[in-house]
Amino acid sequence: MFKELNISICLIIFVAISSEAQIRRHFEVTEQDGINLVSLNFSSYKGAAHINRSYHGVPLFVDAELGKVNILPSFSHSLIDGVLHASLEHKNVESESLSKNLSYRLFSSGDDDFDHKWDVGLDPNYLYDLHLQFGIGKAWLDFSNLPVSNCIIKTASADVFLDYASQVSNTVSMDTLGVAINMGSVYANDLQFSNARLLMFDVNYGSVNLTFNDTMAGPSQIHTMVGAGTVNIKLPPKDLPYLVKIKSTAMCRTKVPFSMKKIGEKTYVSKGYSKGAENLMVFLIDVSVGSVSLE
Template identity: 30%
Template sequence: MAKALHQILLFTSLSLIASPLVGQELHKHFELTESKGIDKIELKVSTKAGKSFLNAVDEDEPLLILGASENDVAASTFKIEKTSNTQKVDAELTCKSHMGLNFTESVANNFFSTSDQVHDIWQINLSEHQAFNLNLNYLMGEANVDLSRLAIERLKINSASADVKLTYKEGIMNSVAMDTFFVKVNFGNIEVIDLNYALAKEIIAEVGFGTLSIDCGSDWKMNSRVSASVGAGTLNVVLPPAEIPVLIRINNSPLCNIKMAKDFEKIGHNTFGNQAYINNPDESMEFLLDVGMGSIAFKNR
């Protein structure tokens, strides 16, 4: 096996690209132009503030990252490593004014917001012709992630105090079966719409003090398992249609608040199932929940 290549790349390209998402010109910060011999890209993205957008493009170029200010090109760092047929990219995106921002400051800014937070704007374009593992980390600000037309084998999203929205706006399912969908919320908020389009076998969620809202979508095709732990935050779940068998197991405490959907019956200790599950327990979507001081609410479509 060839020796792994590891280097830090600081790109200074000043190409201008108009962004319809933010209505301004963006500058190229990083690009991968070659995908020959690469079966998968493991992409880790970390942003500290501002607004971030991620979506698919019909391009052979596997990865392009744009930023709002040409003066901030050198503030971000990009590490790449190729092992076998996998290309690893670690992108830490920040502008000069937020280079030293940490988690404690991000939580404070979540309560006492400053006007300069929105000045960081990031646009991440992923080729719909390439397979990805995504690890997305947002310290503060906003993030809009549209996974339509993408091939995501594994997904991890972490919000410190950011507001993150994950969608499939075009209504197109993940082109491969996703191994694991992992989401973690500290003080932020994450909203997942049409989770069914991810085709995820395992969904894992950790909620600290923030809020996680999941809409399972209208057409569930996988026998999936959702494992979630909720500390002092909130988990909201819009369930799949009534004809999808659903089993819910809850390990709770006296300090938590649980709101169960109307058509669920108690079938065991802290165990609930809908009528579809009672009729067909072998083909089901299963929720395994552990909650401390937080709240969990299930809602029918």
């Protein structure tokens, strides 16, 4: 009898732990009329986040699967003068040690390693101004066919993967696309589809990996700053107009394509370079310790 009782108690505890470890939350904005801009502030101290196009017909759709939590996310939204202000914040009230943060950084490989999962859906019928903040984890963003006027991403120790998987351009001109990472890496593909005027990538410790298969529709500047780490950029075809200026120290190795012409101190131009080109791209690269590889 005592054995059966112990088994029952263990099963109850297991179910309680399992249910506690799988907390699901859904957040949604149903307003659809009178919205000229969606200003989204999303902040999570830990997790694996996916942000992309949604097919739910609403300006904002968020599904969260939360592991062991000490506080639930807070969500609010309001419509003021045509701007939908939406805020989702998930704080951590328990500090984690530096060694634990480093173990996440070095040994985590899958979504389950970060306790929480986020699925954020954006609708192509609305214009977005995005301010995204991630603590520890990974963030996958696919902005294919989404009108984004600004996007600022900040992370403490999270890798960022930005893509235009459907090869469909931003339907509006983006003013600024910025990514700032303390410890981690950014991987951004087909950035010509961002249609951005200013792109800024700032990493203290880690790497910046960018690919461009064409130029923007208009002039653009790409600022890349790394304290210690690597910069890898696949440049547009050599017959397109762009200029590259590198600022580096003796502790930084640099690799530049042979097809580029040197016109000044660590300054190079493509074969298609023209100072007055309407779609001129200017790459400004600053690395203290590490390497720069252009191809």
